[in-house]
Amino acid sequence: MFLLRATVKLRQRIGRSAPHDGERSTTLLGDWYATRLPWRTQVALLVNERTLLPVLMPLAPAATMLARVADQVGDVLAAHSVPDLVIRAEVDQMRSWRIAPTANRSVVGIMNEFAFLADTWRDATKPNLFDLAVRLAATPCSPLYQRHVSPDRELAALVQQVSP
Numbered sequence: 001m002f003l004l005r006a007t008v009k010l011r012q013r014i015g016r017s018a019p020h021d022g023e024r025s026t027t028l029l030g031d032w033y034a035t036r037l038p039w040r041t042q043v044a045l046l047v048n049e050r051t052l053l054p055v056l057m058p059l060a061p062a063a064t065m066l067a068r069v070a071d072q073v074g075d076v077l078a079a080h081s082v083p084d085l086v087i088r089a090e091v092d093q094m095r096s097w098r099i100a101p102t103a104n105r106s107v108v109g110i111m112n113e114f115a116f117l118a119d120t121w122r123d124a125t126k127p128n129l130f131d132l133a134v135r136l137a138a139t140p141c142s143p144l145y146q147r148h149v150s151p152d153r154e155l156a157a158l159v160q161q162v163s164p
Contacts, residue, residue, distance in 0.1 A: 056129035070094035
């Protein structure tokens with residue numbers, strides 16, 4: 001089970017469900033934060049709390065967005081050369097979820113920076129969300145300066161710790 005900490009704008013689109021008190025994600029990567037990007041074709045931007053790894057995906061249809069998150073995260077993890085065993089375990093645990101409000105202002109700030117960069121770097125006529133997410137993952141992030149500097153490197157270090 002993973003906890004999606006969504007902004008108010010996104011929760012209005014995908015619905016609301018409150019986590020039980022003290023409930024945490026059971027996945028390796030932990031909680032995910034998400035917001036809606038108001039592009040011509042609306043996009044959901046997800047950012048992992050532990051690694052700051054960004055994932056972009058179409059928001060529509062909003063009712064099925066949460067069911068599609070696991071596969072999208074799996075594709076992005078594969079693009080970062082995460083071992084298949086780790087990807088399968090993560091995706092399997094992400095098949096169930098809860099929605100909650102955001103709780104970490106630092107992650108929300110990074111999500112806002114990624115939204116600005118994604119808007120700047122995208123091709124307005126037909127953005128390639130997958131390539132854009134991979135490009136965003138190489139962005140230096142101040143919360144990671146004392147560790148691995150960018151989300152892609154932070155993810156690689158985490159995977160190296162848990163993989164034999």
